[in-house]
Amino acid sequence: MKTFPSLIVALVPASLALAIAFGSVDLGVAQLSDALLGRGDEIAREIVWGVRAPRALAGFACGALLALAGALLQVLLRNPLADPTILGVSGGAAAGALAAMLLGVAAATVNLAALGGAAIAAGAVFAFSLSRSGWNPYRVLLTGVALASGFGALVGLMLSLAPSSQLQGMLFWLLGDLSPAGDPTAALVVLAGCTALAFSQSAALDVLILGEDKARSLGIAVKRLQSIAFGCATVATVAAVLLGGAIGFVGLVVPHLLRLCGVHRHAALLPLAVCLGGSLLALADTLARTVAAPAELPVGVITALVGMPMLLVLLARLR
Amino acid sequence: MLEAAGIGLSAGNRELVRALDLSLAPGQCWALLGRNGSGKSSLILALAGLRAPQSGRVALDGTPLAAYRRAELARRIAVLFQDEDTDFWGSVFDYVMLGRYPHSRSAWGRDEEGAALARRRLAELDLTDRSLQAYRTLSGGERQRARIAQVLLQDAAVLLLDEPLQHLDLRHQGQVMRTLSGCAADGKTVLAALHEPGHAARHCGFSLLLYDAGRASLGRSSDMLTQANLEALYQCRLEAAAPQGFLPA
Numbered sequence: 001m002k003t004f005p006s007l008i009v010a011l012v013p014a015s016l017a018l019a020i021a022f023g024s025v026d027l028g029v030a031q032l033s034d035a036l037l038g039r040g041d042e043i044a045r046e047i048v049w050g051v052r053a054p055r056a057l058a059g060f061a062c063g064a065l066l067a068l069a070g071a072l073l074q075v076l077l078r079n080p081l082a083d084p085t086i087l088g089v090s091g092g093a094a095a096g097a098l099a100a101m102l103l104g105v106a107a108a109t110v111n112l113a114a115l116g117g118a119a120i121a122a123g124a125v126f127a128f129s130l131s132r133s134g135w136n137p138y139r140v141l142l143t144g145v146a147l148a149s150g151f152g153a154l155v156g157l158m159l160s161l162a163p164s165s166q167l168q169g170m171l172f173w174l175l176g177d178l179s180p181a182g183d184p185t186a187a188l189v190v191l192a193g194c195t196a197l198a199f200s201q202s203a204a205l206d207v208l209i210l211g212e213d214k215a216r217s218l219g220i221a222v223k224r225l226q227s228i229a230f231g232c233a234t235v236a237t238v239a240a241v242l243l244g245g246a247i248g249f250v251g252l253v254v255p256h257l258l259r260l261c262g263v264h265r266h267a268a269l270l271p272l273a274v275c276l277g278g279s280l281l282a283l284a285d286t287l288a289r290t291v292a293a294p295a296e297l298p299v300g301v302i303t304a305l306v307g308m309p310m311l312l313v314l315l316a317r318l319r
Numbered sequence: 320m321l322e323a324a325g326i327g328l329s330a331g332n333r334e335l336v337r338a339l340d341l342s343l344a345p346g347q348c349w350a351l352l353g354r355n356g357s358g359k360s361s362l363i364l365a366l367a368g369l370r371a372p373q374s375g376r377v378a379l380d381g382t383p384l385a386a387y388r389r390a391e392l393a394r395r396i397a398v399l400f401q402d403e404d405t406d407f408w409g410s411v412f413d414y415v416m417l418g419r420y421p422h423s424r425s426a427w428g429r430d431e432e433g434a435a436l437a438r439r440r441l442a443e444l445d446l447t448d449r450s451l452q453a454y455r456t457l458s459g460g461e462r463q464r465a466r467i468a469q470v471l472l473q474d475a476a477v478l479l480l481d482e483p484l485q486h487l488d489l490r491h492q493g494q495v496m497r498t499l500s501g502c503a504a505d506g507k508t509v510l511a512a513l514h515e516p517g518h519a520a521r522h523c524g525f526s527l528l529l530y531d532a533g534r535a536s537l538g539r540s541s542d543m544l545t546q547a548n549l550e551a552l553y554q555c556r557l558e559a560a561a562p563q564g565f566l567p568a
Contacts, residue, residue, distance in 0.1 A: 207420050210405055213369055217400075218473065219393025219421040264408040 004261060008272050008279075012060070015279035019056035019286045020048060024293040058184035058243055059285035059299070060278035061191050063250050065240035067277020068191075069233040070251030071258075071269055072198055075205050076229050077137045083252035084237040087140075088147030092121025093241040095151040098158045098170050107180060111242055118238045121147050126230075134212070134223040135230065176247030176300025178285050190239040194232045195274050201228055202266035247300040249307040250277050260314045280307075320344050321366060321396070321477050321508055326375030327533075328361045335361055337533030338375065345476065348503035349510040350519030350540065353529030354553055359512040360401055362529070363479045366510070367398045379477070393421035397475035399466060401482050401512075407454040411446060411465050412437060414454040418472030433472070440468040443498060445491065459486040467495060471502070478502060480511040484518065493567025496522040517566045520544050528552050 021032055027044055034040030035048040066084050073082040084090060096117025100110040124147055129139040155174065162170060172179075198205075204225050208215045212222050240247070254277040255269065263269050281299065284306060288299040321343040328336040335358030343349060343366075351359050364370040366377055368384030377384050379395060387395075397418075407414050412434075419433035441450050444464040449457065457465060463486045470478065483499065484492045492515075500522040503509045510527075513519055519526050519540055526543040529535050530552060536543065550557050560566075 203420065207417055209407065210417065211400075211403055213364075214398075214400060214403060216369055216389060217367060217393060217396070217398040218417070219390040221389050259408070 005263070005268060005272060008258075008275050011279040012275050015282040015286075016056050016060060019059065019282045020052045022286050022290050023047065023052055024289065054182070054184055055178060055285065055289075056282050057188060058182070059178050059282040061184050061187035062178065062240045062244040062247060062278075063254075063281025063284075063303075064191050064274040064278035065187065065194065065236040065243075066247060066251040066281075067254035067273040068194060068198060068270060069236040069240070070277075071255035071266075071273045072205075072229045072233040072236075073251075074255055075208060075266070076135075076226060076233070077141055078209075079137075079141065080256070081252070082141070083248075084233070084240070085148060085246070085248065085251070086144045087234060087237055088121040088125055088144040088151065089118045089234060089237045090241050090246045091148040091151030091155070092117035092119070093238065094174055094246050095154045095158075096120075097173055097245075098155055098162075101166055101170055101173070102158050102162055104166075114242055115238065117151070118241060121151065122234045122238070125234075130227075135226040137226075140230070172298045173245040175298035176245045176303070177296075177298040178244045178288075179296050184243065187239050187243045190235060191274070194236045194239075195271065197228060198232045198270050199267070201225055202270055205229065205266040244281075244299065247281070247303055249300075249303045250281055253307040253311050254280065256311060257314060320381075321377070321379050323366060323372075323377045324375055326365060326372040326377065328358055328365060328372055330356075330358070330361060334533040336372075336529065336535060339535050341366075341527065341537065343477070343508045343510055345506050345508050346503055347508055347525055348500050348523045349508075350516075350523035350526045351510055351512040351529070352514075352516060352519060352526060352549075352552060353512075354531070357529040357531065359529060360481050363398065363481050363510070363512060367396055367479050368392055369398070390421060393473065393475070395475050396477040396479065397470045397473035399470045399478075399480040399483055401485070403466065405454075409454060410451050411454050411457065411461075412441070412450040414465055415441060415450075415468045415472055418469035421473060421475075436474070437468070437472055440471050441465075443471075444468050444494065460488060460491060463487055464491060464495070467498075471498070475507075477508040478510070480509070482512050482514070484513060484515070489565070489567045492518065496567075515566075516544050516549055517560070521566065 025047055027047065031040060031044045032048065035044040038045065069084040070082070073084065073086060074080060093114040097110050097114035100113035125140055125143045128143040129136050159167065159170060204220050207218050207220055208225065215222050255273050258269055258272050258276060263272055281303065284302040285299045288297045288302050291297065323339060323341040325338045325340060326336060327338060351362065353359050361370065365372045368377065379387070384392065415437045416433060419430055423430045423433060441447050444467060446461065446464055446468060449461060454465065467483055470480065483495055487495060496518050499509050499511060523540055525538065526540040527535060527537040528543060528548060546557055
């Protein structure tokens with residue numbers, strides 16, 4: 001089992017390399033390596049460093065954040081079906097973003113509106129689930145699901161009202177799309193912070209599986225632990241959604257893929273989820289950019305189409 | 320020394336315990352007896368600092384439980400809960416090792432000392448040949464012993480156990496009771512909710528009887544476990560065990 005974690009970690013540079021190597025413009029191996037080293041012709045350098053590298057890193061950050069959030073939510077809610085969309089945050093962000101698009105504002109404002117919608121959703125979940133005695137995971141689930149369907153209705157309303165010229169942009173946002181991602185630096189910083197913070201709680205998260213009272217009796221400040229982990233999951237989800245829209249399946253599937261392969265301890269599960277989620281989304285985005293080039297597909301479609309059979313195959317093999 | 324002063328407990332509008340004073344000293348093994356729903360579990364949760372009593376206070380070595388940090392309390396009080404619905408992913412050994420959490424925090428470092436102690440606890444409870452087996456494949460009684468091993472590994476000065484003998488066969492009932500009274504002999508404080516006065520009489524020097532309507536009485540088991548007291552406690556007629564009424568030695 002020692003080789004499995006190393007394989008997952010090795011996937012990170014491999015997926016980033018593939019994401020940088022492939023695109024709508026064919027660059028030869030020599031051209032690529034020159035450009036990577038900052039030599040050779042300027043157009044190739046611009047393609048590699050100005051376009052593909054940021055896009056690859058954005059995909060990695062996005063997938064890693066979603067997988068981290070999914071892993072945290074699955075243990076916090078003690079529910080294997082938990083994923084980042086369950087916080088209602090993606091729904092809130094989608095409603096905000098679409099409202100801004102409908103009003104025809106600039107792209108930066110769309111992001112701001114998405115952030116606003118996510119903040120409203122997160123605030124509502126926290127307000128309904130956090131009491132003096134602690135978090136109520138059952139209420140987190142219910143509030144999140146209720147918010148998600150409420151925002152879903154708003155999204156539907158806006159889609160039906162939107163002029164057809166805006167529909168494609170909206171649909172791409174809803175399906176998850178990294179083409180407007182831009183600079184991934186902020187997301188990578190959030191990723192590093194959330195991963196470090198969540199990792200520091202990994203032993204306590206292992207104990208939390210025994211139930212809240214047992215965890216308390218073993219010395220865990222459960223409310224504090226839950227606040228840290230819910231906080232991490234929320235911030236990670238918001239950062240991912242702002243970067244790539246509502247990309248589905250990564251947050252649900254990646255932690256389960258790892259668990260099915262025998263990774264359960266959070267000290268291993270969390271960092272490996274970051275590596276695997278990031279790598280898979282970087283690869284999925286490479287596919288999204290290249291299969292129908294020069295057209296781009298929304299990456300969320302790829303993650304769902306690839307992720308679903310992956311999980312089913314693993315489930316069948318490990319019966 | 321775990322002391323409760325004037326604690327009151329209720330469930331809904333039913334009074335379970337009224338103004339109970341209790342002090343559990345190191346080296347004492349207590350049996351907690353009472354009918355179903357008499358408040359045994361609630362009392363254990365209150366004594367463990369996991370539920371605040373409706374009135375009164377609980378203190379450990381003179382300091383109120385609420386003043387302790389959770390991590391500190393976990394090194395002093397260990398609790399066996401009555402139920403735990405866990406589909407734990409790992410081996411029996413992994414499961415028992417979670418009891419070491421209060422003592423070792425490193426996620427990566429190997430806890431050799433803890434592993435040795437865990438192996439000893441597993442052996443003590445006849446689980447050595449199960450230790451690498453998946454926890455979820457254990458039988459109910461084996462799980463119960465693994466849970467007890469986990470609590471013992473916590474190595475706290477006070478052990479509060481809610482029905483430690485549930486699901487156990489006669490051999491293991493005796494084994495667990497001997498282990499618990501051994502812990503008391505080593506200077507720990509033990510309180511166990513039991514349903515068999517015979518075990519209480521044999522292994523526990525002290526008994527706490529929770530009657531209905533908030534009444535309780537406590538003292539040396541030899542004084543408390545009389546036929547009259549037990550008939551009043553369980554509200555049924557009792558007779559001395561026939562020659563076929565066996566208890567593990």
